[in-house]
Amino acid sequence: MxxxxxxxxxxxxxxxxxxxxxxxxxxxxxxxxxxxxETERESLHQDLxxxxxxxxxxxxxxxxxxxxxxxxxxxxxxxxxxxxxxNRSLEHVVSVGDLFIARGQQxxxxxxxxQLEILGRQADLTVDAMSRLDDFDALEEYWGQMQRLTxxxxxxxxxxxxxxxxxxxxxxxxxxxxxxxxxxxxxxSLRGVATAVGSxxxxxx
Numbered sequence: 001m002x003x004x005x006x007x008x009x010x011x012x013x014x015x016x017x018x019x020x021x022x023x024x025x026x027x028x029x030x031x032x033x034x035x036x037x038e039t040e041r042e043s044l045h046q047d048l049x050x051x052x053x054x055x056x057x058x059x060x061x062x063x064x065x066x067x068x069x070x071x072x073x074x075x076x077x078x079x080x081x082x083x084x085x086x087n088r089s090l091e092h093v094v095s096v097g098d099l100f101i102a103r104g105q106q107x108x109x110x111x112x113x114x115q116l117e118i119l120g121r122q123a124d125l126t127v128d129a130m131s132r133l134d135d136f137d138a139l140e141e142y143w144g145q146m147q148r149l150t151x152x153x154x155x156x157x158x159x160x161x162x163x164x165x166x167x168x169x170x171x172x173x174x175x176x177x178x179x180x181x182x183x184x185x186x187x188x189s190l191r192g193v194a195t196a197v198g199s200x201x202x203x204x205x
Contacts, residue, residue: 012072012079015062016130019055019086024123026051026093031116033097034108041101048097055090059083073133078200082130085193092186093119099179109176111160115183118153122146122190129197136201143201146194153187 029048033041062083066076073079129142160180 011065012062012069013131013133015058015065016079016082016086016133017127019058019062019083020123020127020130022051022055022058023086023090023093024120024127026090027116027119027123030093030097033100034112034116045097045101048094051090052094055087059087074200074204078196081196082193085189085196086126089186089189089193092182092189096179096182096186099182103175109160109163111156111163111180114156115153115180115187118149118156119183119186119190122149122187126190126193129194136205139197139201143194143198146191150187150191153184157184
């Protein structure tokens, strides 16, 4: 089944896609922050932090857009919720970058790159999903893929915590735990977008 098609679809959907793309850009910047020598991280971190303002501006434009059209591709409260959750996901991504800047010389593990890869895949799927809000079959597939990726991230998270217990001094293990938990918040936040999409599918079908 497909969602309703309306004159207001294009602008609203375009804004949601743009917010999702900024989130993907944020994950790319986070990867650069993590992989760059400590002395060169600050400018990349500032670019990452700046994305929060960009996505909030897009969110404000979206709110104006859904107020200014008679019909929207989805109920207004769903559009607002999706945009808000995308913004919240970016906040968690920025928080990971903040931790890296605050900790300075923080040892990286393979779990860091594994979680970044999952976050990137989640973001790519979300960009595509936001551009296909009129295709409930595609959205259902998106929902399923996001559940699988989140379960994979949960396993990585548990392995990361277990590995940190014996591999680091207590204060360093605590730092690894903070990092792992913050990255997991980003993963779960993106799953929240997919969960909201699943609710829309069930209600609007």
